[in-house]
Amino acid sequence: MTWLAIFLIVLGLFFLVVGSIGMLRLPDVFSRAHALSLTDSLGAVLVLAGLAVYEGFNMNFLRILVVLVLIYLLNPVISHATIRAAYRSGLRPTDKESK
DSSP, X not given: OHHHHHHHHHHHHHHHHHHHHHXXXXXXXXXXXXXXXXXXXXXXXXXXXXXXXXXXXXXXXXXXXXXXXXXHHXXXXXXXXXXXXXXXXXXXXXXXXXX
């Protein structure tokens, strides 16, 4: 079980690092939010799943499970609200192909 937990945590950290790199390299808020919401959700879920496997079945497992479900449900909503607020404030997606 320890090796499975380590594998899940390392895989989750990989996705979190990829999301961070995408955050730095992508041109506008819309691209950044898209890349970050996908990798952040998957990375956080994998890290928390690894912690839950490592912890075993006890009260901490249930707490981790609640946080995992909340992240899984709320992260897309937060990303959508961020993109919608940026669009309503007047930002428009960049179009690099037309330049």
